Amino acid sequence: MDEDKELLEKMKLRILRSFKWKEDVVNPLAIELEITNEDMEKILMNKLDMSSLEALHATFESARPHCLSEKLHADLRLCWLCDVMDLLSIEEADEIKIKLVKEIIGGKDYKEALTLGKKQILTLLQE
Structure with missing residues (x-):
C-alpha cells in the first residue's frame, strides 16, 4: 500500500472511530446489518471519500x-x-x-x- 493511501485510510479510521461516529453511525448500522463494527467501518471507508465522511455525521443527525x-x-x-x-x-x-x-x-x-x-x-x- 502506498503512503498516501495508507495515510488516507488512517484519517478515515480516525473519523469513524471517534466517539460520536461510533455511537451514532457505526454501532447502530452494524447492529442493524448484523455485522461487526470493523466490517461496517470497512464499508464506510470504501464507499465514502474524506469530504463525505467529514460531512456525513451532521447529515445523519439531521435525518x-x-x-x-x-x-x-x-x-x-x-x-x-x-x-x-x-x-x-x-x-x-x-x-x-x-x-x-x-x-x-x-x-x-x-x-x-x-x-x-x-x-x-x-x-x-x-x-
Missing part, C-alpha cells in the same frame, strides 16, 4: 427525526389508519409523530413512546 417519524408511522399502523382507511387525518397523525419524535430525541424510551402514541390514537378513534 434522525425523519427516520424516527417513518418508523413510528409504520409501528403505529398509521399506514392503515391514516393512509388506507382514512380514520385519522394526516394532520392528526403528524401531530402525534412530531410529539413522539421530540420525546424520543429527548431521551424517552422508544417502546414507551410507542405505547403513548397508541393511547393517543385510540383516544382520537373513540371521539
Whole structure:
C-alpha cells in the first residue's frame, strides 16, 4: 500500500472511530446489518471519500427525526389508519409523530413512546 493511501485510510479510521461516529453511525448500522463494527467501518471507508465522511455525521443527525417519524408511522399502523382507511387525518397523525419524535430525541424510551402514541390514537378513534 502506498503512503498516501495508507495515510488516507488512517484519517478515515480516525473519523469513524471517534466517539460520536461510533455511537451514532457505526454501532447502530452494524447492529442493524448484523455485522461487526470493523466490517461496517470497512464499508464506510470504501464507499465514502474524506469530504463525505467529514460531512456525513451532521447529515445523519439531521435525518434522525425523519427516520424516527417513518418508523413510528409504520409501528403505529398509521399506514392503515391514516393512509388506507382514512380514520385519522394526516394532520392528526403528524401531530402525534412530531410529539413522539421530540420525546424520543429527548431521551424517552422508544417502546414507551410507542405505547403513548397508541393511547393517543385510540383516544382520537373513540371521539
